[in-house]
Ligand SMILES: NC(=O)C1=CN([C@@H]2O[C@H](COP(=O)(O)OP(=O)(O)OC[C@H]3O[C@@H](n4cnc5c(N)ncnc54)[C@H](O)[C@@H]3O)[C@@H](O)[C@H]2O)C=CC1
């Protein structure tokens with residue numbers, strides 16, 4: 001498969017290693033200075049760039065009939081515009097806040113736990129995410145997906161950074177050293193605590209998930225998620 005990388009930072013470089021190991025070819029490494037991009041060389045594009053760049057990269061790929069896998073976080077105010085364009089162009093598009101298998105299982109666990117806790121008002125829930133100090137967005141995309149999972153299965157109406165109320169789910173974001181990504185969902189009562197936690201040890205799981213999604217999307221049209229790729233139901 002001929003893969004174009006939009007963004008060749010920490011994730012782009014890790015994806016290159018994983019893709020080559022799996023027998024793929026990297027045909028383009030695109031950054032903010034790239035001009036005259038030749039879309040005809042690409043079977044699929046993978047975007048891990050920056051919040052302000054992601055939507056432009058996705059639209060360029062869709063306009064040029066290149067399936068696009070997007071892992072960039074912090075641009076989701078334009079997600080619906082991207083899905084509408086994908087449908088208009090009969091293109092193929094996957095966004096995931098987190099491509100790792102472990103986190104996608106953790107998302108399912110989070111939804112299931114939230115459902116079980118729904119009618120237990122003695123427990124309060126809070127989310128925490130910890131990432132490296134170079135991360136631009138807060139809260140993390142993964143924490144937002146977790147919060148949306150809790151909200152869909154509970155009486156919470158919204159999430160907020162650093163602030164809680166009866167209807168507002170609190171997310172705490174910490175930036176420490178080189179931490180690749182740690183997410184905790186904690187239910188607290190006076191008598192006990194229940195916590196579920198995912199700890200990434202490095203970036204390889206994110207990269208493997210993104211390359212797996214790129215392999216899966218070839219020949220398909222539509223807007224998909226990692227639930228589709230991993231056949232999680
Ligand atoms: N969905 C997932 O599984 C994961 C998502 N991420 C997200 O991926 C994004 C990138 O993360 P990192 O690689 O750690 O960041 P990074 O800062 O190491 O790399 C970002 C790269 O984007 C490039 N860039 C800037 N403008 C661009 C443009 N217009 N077109 C193409 N490239 C451009 C920069 O040159 C830079 O090298 C972040 O939004 C991060 O939150 C990170 C890890 C996993």
Ligand SMILES: O=C(O)C1=N[C@H](C(=O)O)C[C@H](O)C1
Pocket residue numbers: 073097098131135136139140141142143180181182
């Ligand atoms: O910026 C990162 O590094 C990561 N970003 C994603 C997010 O915002 O959730 C995924 C992962 O946690 C690493």
